[in-house]
Amino acid sequence: MDKTLILYYSLEKNTEKIASHLAKELNVDIERITPVKDIKPKGFSKYLTGGFQASFKVKPKLNPIQKNLDQYSNVIIGTPVWAGTISPSIYSLLEKGLIKDKNIAFFYTFKGGDKKTRDIIRKSVSKYNKLISIHSCLSVDQDFDNQKDKALNWAKDLLNDNK
DSSP states (O other): OOOEEEEEOOSSSHHHHHHHHHHHHHTOEEEEOOBSSOOOSSSTHHHHHHHHHHHTTOOOOBOOOOSOGGGOSEEEEEEEEETTEEOHHHHHHHHTTSSOSOEEEEEEEESSOOTTHHHHHHHHHHTTSEEEEEEEEEOTTTOHHHHHHHHHHHHHHHHHHTO
16 A cells, blocks of 8 residues: 555544554554634534534535645545534545545444444545545444554555555
């Protein structure tokens, strides 16, 4: 596999924990995707605002990506699941075509319903990129050690398969 970058969005740090672990263990670059105006991670309003944005496919304006995407042919994307779908920031990244012509491996963190998540990922990624794999991480906040190991094995398999 050519040079790889991990791009992720995380509000409550669960996706960030997995992304950081992968970056460290695989020795690849990493960058957090941030909206210009992010949701507050504390309080009930995060559910209202985040759920609304996710349900209505809001595409927030994002801060510029600092890494030079031309240097990477492979991107691992990480997101939490909100209201059964990917986070608005990652949705915006994919739907606005901010990354194009990349091989995408996608992981997501969730605590419950992810029924339609895989279909949404497939549709959003395939608009401008090639999806090579999807991995789910259940209840990272309660089962981090197990989930990080599973995610690492998944990512290592990807790297080995694409050499």
